[in-house]
Amino acid sequence: xxxxTIPTINFRERxxxxxxxxxxxxxxxxxxxxxxxxxxxxxANMDPRKFIRMAMLGMDEELxxxxxxxLCTQCKxxxxxxPMNIDISQLVFYARGNWPDEKKPxxxxxxxxxxxxxxxxxxxxxxxxxxxFVVEDVLGEVREQQPAFAxxxxxxxxxxxxxxxxxxxxxxxSEPDEMVPLWKIFHLVGADWTYSSTGWAAENFCMFSGxxxxxxxxxxxxxxxxxxxxxxxxxxxxxxxxYYTMWHGIQRFGLEAxxxxxxxxxxxxxxxxxxxxxxxxxxxxxxIRFTVQDPCQIIRKAYGDALAEDMRFVVRKLVGDxxxxxxxxxxxxxxxxxxxxxxxxxxxxxQRRLYGRRKFDQIQATGAAYVLTPCHNxxxxxxxxxxxxxxxxxxxxxxxxxCLSLGILGENERTYLGPDLAGxxx
Amino acid sequence: MIREERQFTVDLAVIGSGLAGFAASIFxxxxxxxxxxxxxxxxVAYTTGYLDLFGRLAADQLLxxxxxxxxxxxxxxxxxxxxxxxxxxxxxxxxxxxxFLTEAGVPYGQAGERNVMALTPAGTIKPxxxxxxxxxxxxxxxxxxxxxxxxxxxxxxxxxxxQVVANLRQxxxxxxxxxxxxxxxxxxxxxxxxxxRSLEVPACREELAARIRDVLGDADVVGLPAILGMHHxxxxxxxxxxxxxxxxFEIPTMPPAVPGIRLREMFEQVFPTRxxxxxxxxxxxxxxxxxxxxxxxxxxxxxxxxxxxxxxxLATGRFLSGGLxxxxxxxxxxxxxxxxxxxxxxxxxxxxxxxxxxxxxVHTAGIVTDADFRPLSAEGGPYDRRLFAAGLILAHQDxxxxxxxxxxxxxxxFRAVDAVGRELARSGGQSGKHQSAEGRRDV
Numbered sequence: 106x107x108x109x110t111i112p113t114i115n116f117r118e119r120x121x122x123x124x125x126x127x128x129x130x131x132x133x134x135x136x137x138x139x140x141x142x143x144x145x146x147x148x149a150n151m152d153p154r155k156f157i158r159m160a161m162l163g164m165d166e167e168l169x170x171x172x173x174x175x176l177c178t179q180c181k182x183x184x185x186x187x188p189m190n191i192d193i194s195q196l197v198f199y200a201r202g203n204w205p206d207e208k209k210p211x212x213x214x215x216x217x218x219x220x221x222x223x224x225x226x227x228x229x230x231x232x233x234x235x236x237x238f239v240v241e242d243v244l245g246e247v248r249e250q251q252p253a254f255a256x257x258x259x260x261x262x263x264x265x266x267x268x269x270x271x272x273x274x275x276x277x278x279s280e281p282d283e284m285v286p287l288w289k290i291f292h293l294v295g296a297d298w299t300y301s302s303t304g305w306a307a308e309n310f311c312m313f314s315g316x317x318x319x320x321x322x323x324x325x326x327x328x329x330x331x332x333x334x335x336x337x338x339x340x341x342x343x344x345x346x347x348y349y350t351m352w353h354g355i356q357r358f359g360l361e362a363x364x365x366x367x368x369x370x371x372x373x374x375x376x377x378x379x380x381x382x383x384x385x386x387x388x389x390x391x392x393i394r395f396t397v398q399d400p401c402q403i404i405r406k407a408y409g410d411a412l413a414e415d416m417r418f419v420v421r422k423l424v425g426d427x428x429x430x431x432x433x434x435x436x437x438x439x440x441x442x443x444x445x446x447x448x449x450x451x452x453x454x455x456q457r458r459l460y461g462r463r464k465f466d467q468i469q470a471t472g473a474a475y476v477l478t479p480c481h482n483x484x485x486x487x488x489x490x491x492x493x494x495x496x497x498x499x500x501x502x503x504x505x506x507x508c509l510s511l512g513i514l515g516e517n518e519r520t521y522l523g524p525d526l527a528g529x530x531x
Numbered sequence: 532m533i534r535e536e537r538q539f540t541v542d543l544a545v546i547g548s549g550l551a552g553f554a555a556s557i558f559x560x561x562x563x564x565x566x567x568x569x570x571x572x573x574x575v576a577y578t579t580g581y582l583d584l585f586g587r588l589a590a591d592q593l594l595x596x597x598x599x600x601x602x603x604x605x606x607x608x609x610x611x612x613x614x615x616x617x618x619x620x621x622x623x624x625x626x627x628x629x630x631f632l633t634e635a636g637v638p639y640g641q642a643g644e645r646n647v648m649a650l651t652p653a654g655t656i657k658p659x660x661x662x663x664x665x666x667x668x669x670x671x672x673x674x675x676x677x678x679x680x681x682x683x684x685x686x687x688x689x690x691x692x693x694q695v696v697a698n699l700r701q702x703x704x705x706x707x708x709x710x711x712x713x714x715x716x717x718x719x720x721x722x723x724x725x726x727x728r729s730l731e732v733p734a735c736r737e738e739l740a741a742r743i744r745d746v747l748g749d750a751d752v753v754g755l756p757a758i759l760g761m762h763h764x765x766x767x768x769x770x771x772x773x774x775x776x777x778x779x780f781e782i783p784t785m786p787p788a789v790p791g792i793r794l795r796e797m798f799e800q801v802f803p804t805r806x807x808x809x810x811x812x813x814x815x816x817x818x819x820x821x822x823x824x825x826x827x828x829x830x831x832x833x834x835x836x837x838x839x840x841x842x843x844x845l846a847t848g849r850f851l852s853g854g855l856x857x858x859x860x861x862x863x864x865x866x867x868x869x870x871x872x873x874x875x876x877x878x879x880x881x882x883x884x885x886x887x888x889x890x891x892x893v894h895t896a897g898i899v900t901d902a903d904f905r906p907l908s909a910e911g912g913p914y915d916r917r918l919f920a921a922g923l924i925l926a927h928q929d930x931x932x933x934x935x936x937x938x939x940x941x942x943x944x945f946r947a948v949d950a951v952g953r954e955l956a957r958s959g960g961q962s963g964k965h966q967s968a969e970g971r972r973d974v
Contacts, residue, residue: 134786134851138576141722141787152720185812188572188852409833410803433731433762434796437812462715463728470731 109205113169116160119199123192139183139193144440144463148456149173153183153193160196174200175210176456178446179313180401185437202315209314210451216310217319226323228308229274237261237302239277240284247285251515259288262334263299269336269364270298271327273307273344273481282517286504287342289513290373294381298340304330307347307481312354313447324354328362338367343502345400345480346445349407368403370479373503374415377422384510386425388529395424396432396473398464398487399439400480410436420477423506432467440464444486461490468498474523476500499523536835539808541567542955543948544827544838546815546866547846547854549573551922551940553798554624555844557631558948560805564955567808567838569815569829573795574852579783580666580757580790581649582629582941584621584642585613586658586934590888593658597646597938610927613935615902616942624945629661635801636763637793638664648673650754650782652690654698658934663790665757665764668780672752678705680750681782682743684713686721689785690756709746714738726758727789730767740774750777757781757789764793810836814853818843818867820915841958842951845869845898845906846922846944854924855897862896864924869906869914872899872926890932897926903950904943917954919947 139153146152151173159168179194206214219230227236244259251257260266270291276283291298304327311319328351331339339362341348348368355362376382397420399405404413413436421429432439443460451457464487468476476487476498487500501521508514509522512530519527545555548570559566585597585604594600598618605614613621625642632639639661646658647670662670672679683692692708699706713726714735729735743753759781760767772779783790802809810831819826827838847854847866856865862873873896874880880893898906898920905913906920921943923930930936 136577136786137722138572138787141724146722147719186572186576188574188576190571190812190814405832407833409831411833414803431800433728435800438796438799463725466729466732466735469734470728 109207111170111204111208113165114199114203116165116168116196116200117163120157120160120191120196123195134188136188138186138188139191142186143177143183144443144460145173145177148176148459151176153177156193156196157191168200169203171200174204175213175446175451175453176448176460178401178441178443178448178460180441180445181406182401182438182441185405198312198315200315201313202317204315206314210447210453212450212452213310213314213447216308216447216450217314217316220306220309220311220323221319224303224326225274225306226304226309226326227274227306228310229278231274231278231306233302233305236272236277236300236305239281240300243281243284244288247288247515253513254289254292257288257292259284260299262302265335266297266299267337268296268298268340268367269331269334269338270300270340271307271342271344271347272300272305273342273347275481280520282515283502283520285515286502286508286518287369289508290376290382290504293511293513294376299334299336301330301334304328307342307344309347309350309354310447310450312346312350313450320350320354321358324351324358325360327351328355328360331364332362336364338365340367340372341369341403343369343479343481343504345402345482349402352407368408368412368479370403370412370416370419370503373419373507377419382507382511384422384507386423386428386510388510389425389428391525392428393424393475393525394428394430394471394473395420395475395477396430396468396471398432398442398476398478398480398483399436400478400483401439401441401445402480404439405437413437416479419503423503423510430471430473432471440467442483442486443490444482444484449482449485457486458490458493461486462494465490465494465496469496474498474525477503477506479503536837537833538837538839539567540824540839541565541808542841543567543844543951544569544825544840544842545844545846546570546818546827547573547844547848547852547922548795548798548811549575549846549848549852549922549940550578550937551846551848551944552844553794554628554941554944555846555921555948556798556802556807556809557628558624558945559951560802560807561627561631562948562952564948564952565806567810567840568802569810569813569827569838570847571814571853572812574848576791576795577786577788578791578794579651579788580663580793581657581659581783582625582639582642582661582937583658583934584625584646584660584938586646587932595645595658597658597660598644608927612925612928612939612943616946620945621938621942624941625661627945628941632794632797635797637797638765640664640667650695652756652782652784654695656699660938663764663781665759665768665781666783668752668778669754669782672754672780673699673703676703676705678749678751679703679707679754680747680752681706681708681754682746683708683710683756684716684721684726685710686716686719687713687723687726687756687784688720689788690723690782695754695782707748707750711739711742711746714742722787723756723758723784723789724761724787724792727761727764730758730760730771731762733770736767736770737774740771743775747775747777752778752780754780754782756784761789761793761796815866820917825915825917842917842919842954844944844947844951845918845920845924846940847924849897849923857893862893864898867906867914867918869898869920870909871896888932890929894929894931895927897928898924899926903953904947905950919950921947
């Protein structure tokens, strides 16, 4: 353990800076809606209300050193339910950034370092040439083995393509076949898209480490890559925080981005509405039930309920109205799964699972056999708490179910399906 | 980054998301008025769930018959908002509001001819008109002085079974308290919200029911803090009753409590399916009365939003919710700058005794309106004929002492929406049929 000490922040001063215009902490009733609605309440003997009250009382040393800032996922649900609209997650961001690197959870720091170690910006350190190789390799295999997709494309560094598509590193690193369903969807709708060999990755743990300069560096590299290719739209894959770090980062750092940001879920919804993705629920003859998890980073923290509605539209089309059951609460009021904020990388497994207990209960209450979510962190966390607490549900990506519904899901693209669905359409 | 403002065009914009705002939206939805509702997390989250019409006419005069009370009010305080609506309107407002809640999954009993005496978290009793169906059992058990067990939970603050029993034992001898450990929550502070959500999981219901059965004794009925599920609570309660073998009822807890979160989450989920554009968790930044429409501007985390409305209902509440602003030189209405009726100077705001049963003059400050609840300008005429006000922002009422908060909210929203309908018909602005507002969004 290093001897570094954590400097002390004046939280009261920072908190007052964050207040919306005209607001005042004197009007805080200490009503506790924030703590009542927070899955991290009670962990490390802390909760959002306590955090704010301690800030107001000047207990800076305690707040500067509480490990709770690594158990809060910065999901902003406390702010969402607060009549005062107090942004506690931003205080947590300051607190995180204030810890010396050697004291921060090493998994988060390492993921940020790796993202800065190559032009890929991949949190798993996958260099550009390896990414290009994996994409070409997998593409060649699909073209060879799946005759219906002999013409499948996965363009790389295509200048002027409409969509610049990012890619979560998990797929090229450890489950490359999981990239294929999305390529097939693009193929089917005739999307003009490209990957980039630089700035392609869809993770940014630098924000979660509280390292503003590193966050900027990663976002800047990605913005430059999109600008360089001259794409009209940066299309975010099924991932939550990669969207938020880019979207919020561009505004926060005043970056010049000559493109729009879009989310894959909105595209799925649009393509279904336009008839380009003729999905249906005919395959779901046994009435298998599905629920959906709202990733905080794209729903509550960014788009709000409009995207949540798009997501539900897509799910209902895919599984049938009667087979979709919403978890409670939902949309912008949904709980963080406990996998966000770098929690999955932070190594604090017991606390992460305690946090995730609420998500587990939500899923159990639906009785669903499958949870759909367009976020890799949500995905991993819900799988883990399902195993840990003895749930019998599975977690799947949207692209899997879309291709299953369309009858184009390949044999190697079914990792996350259970035995009830694994054989459909083969 | 390339981004565009989102724009909505509606017949009615409801500003505020307390009881009055939600009631106005319900009445508007039912009348096919294209509506958008905007409002920060409102005080509705703090409600007990009880809907008071009118419980107290004067100090020490609790009302058994609220309707008779209203007639007396009309004579003694003609400026009171409840004195400016008809009894028929009040009845219609309660019936329509309660029917909507019931249909939407939070069942309520109907408004009757008499107030009922309902339990508070402290074990005192208060007169109210309508209670959630999960709380009706408490009213009945109290009235019958039934053999009753009140249960609380270790770690749950803001609700004490011993306190309830201590305060009521005198008049309710067959009341008994027990404390249990809530399943899966053996340590630390408990929140009713978390417990309620846990009880939506069948395994948790079974475990809790087993623990309650162990301490049932001879009780014929069991009272619990309000934790029986967040959504469709009557179903959770019915299942728990089956498992325990006794009727149950809920008692409200101190905020942050379940009944208000239940209502809020229900509204947020049901309204959009009924074609209403709901923009929760946001405050309106500015209102501009242009010739062709009233223009509201605001922003959410995603970016700027513009709403163009033919009419507006201001239901922004009092000081807590930001509808009124108190400063050293007086009380103002911060959004539009409407005149506020108030004591002539700050010295006149409060009486000497904090607990004075007459209340304090500052609590009757507010917006003065015409008969259709159009706010008046300083000159005495309507500020703008497209602007209406509803709920606790209205002057000449002290809802806490009068036990009449829901009564004012529902009745004034009812009259205001009726007037909105007439205004839209007059100006030809109403679409006449139910349709959702059009939204445009882009990055």
